[in-house]
Amino acid sequence: MSAVTFTGNSVMDIDAAKVRGAGSNVYFDKVSVAYGTHVVLHPLTLDIAPGEILAMIGPSGSGKTTALRAVAGFVRPASGRIRIGATDVTDLPPYERGLGMVVQNYALFPHMRVEDNVAFGLRAQGADKPLIGERVKDALATVGMATFARRYPRELSGGQQQRVAIARALAVRPRVLLLDEPLSALDAQIRRNMVEEIARLHRSLPGLTILYVTHDQTEALTLADKIAIMRDGRVCSHGPTTELYRRPPNRFTAEFLGRANLLPVTVVEGAGPKGFATARHGDVVLTGAGRDERAGDKSLLCIRPQHLSLTADSEHTNRIVGTLREVHWQGELTHLVLDVGGTPVRVSATKLPTALPEPGARVPLFFAPTDTSLLPEDAGV
């Protein structure tokens, strides 16, 4: 069977895909993967909603690619099931899963022209010629590569190759698009542009479910509706992007996503009706967004580097004092590292007081309770 349903002769443009694009969810049902006796994915349960972009991020070797390849059908789960839409694909070969896949080094077929690369999936599935022609044109137009149809991959730049790889995956109208570090071979400038382009692409194909594996948190934060953070073969947190960023549930998430500062504190009073708790760090009492902490709990107060200010104002009611250790000027941003009661604290400041303190000086830092969150000390998986 062909995994893609062809509606026959008519031209399916992007709008048609939108209509059809109820999309498919991807459901990991306690999926584990082992190489020999080495378990690289511990039973993983995760639901990617139709039309959602889920970014899977985590350090090298944490099992991101393994999870993606399990969906694609290139690694067999040792246990558990994988469903795409209503179909249990666990036992289906890759070519019957109806997916699009883009890999880090693009893997464009070097012996085929751009148009033949893009047509590959449709030809392999035996689609009619006129349909293939239309789809190839559409897909190349979508990624802005229409004028390059007759080129060979070796005649394209890295960014252009990546667009063709995406067009090739889109041409088969996949239910789910799998992207494994698609931008990591590109340099920073092009990468930023491509992230924006993928975001635009998804706006034009809102039904397309995307599993986006990366170790770049900026890509994840920019693109994803939800993020799953992997660590040692487990998902250590999963949730809507902004929420995960604003209220990281554990130390690893807070540090991995945006390099948060974590001040060890002892809860003085749990969160009240407005959601704010008070906690003591050394002999200062600070206010922060709480969860369900109770007085006396050991906890961590999470503050992002860009939320710490060297100047006081009415919002920034919390105040801590640290010893300045390092100053790194980076053009629009200045990075400071301070020592606050033994904890290194990073500050990214856009505006600085006119007289910059010298390393070794005692410097007060101010921050708003709304920019903080408390997270439990022992939850760092």
Added chain:
Amino acid sequence: MLVWSRPGRIVLWMLFALIFGVLFLAPLAVILLSSLADQWNGVLPRGLTTAHYADVARGAAWNSVKASLITGFAASALALVSGTWAALSLRLQGPALKRLLGLLFFIPSAVPSVSVGLGLLVAFSHPPLLLNGTIAIVMISHFVLISAFTFGNVSAGLARLSPDFEQVASSLGARPAYRLWHVTLPLLAPYLVAAFGLSFALSMGELGATVMVYPPGWVTLPVSIFSLTDRGDIFAGAALTMILVAATLILLLGLERVTKRATGA
């Protein structure tokens, strides 16, 4: 070049020219000269003539060329198909089995080719496997001797092929046969061509096993050359050798041109 200084490079080139000249070109030059020599007693031949070429052309030379070319082509094609097939299927096996079977493939090349010929002669001397005195046994012996090289070449190519290409093809809906034909084999093409060229050259020069098994009427060039020189007809043997070299070269160059045009390189 790793050597940057000018004198250093000159010395290296001279060394290269010396080795190449002495080991490769000198024997060929001697054979070329003998094939044209009227008489050769001193350091250099006395008088040049094309009589030896005329002689061998009058003799069975063309039949030998034909036998060699057909044998070379058939054995190489067979070796290419089976070596590729073996390399492709071994890729799916575990590393231990892969290494073992890979080694087995190379055993015929480690054994003297005369023994391979002898083995085939004995093995196929009884019905229902009676092949003695047929052209098939010549081709089989060549096939046995050269298939290790096609296998080795194609395996090396496969090992260098990123699995991404085939995986992307599969994920786009290509079934295994489609994927093999449209992705794997085209990407392997340079290795397949190299494998074929090498097998063909090896087959054109094969003597040891062929001498044991060849039937009357299927005398390959090396066998002809051997019997000529064995009879003391050195000059005719040299002329035939030059014909062998020319035939092989023309074929390999032709092959290269055809594949260049086909792959658009």
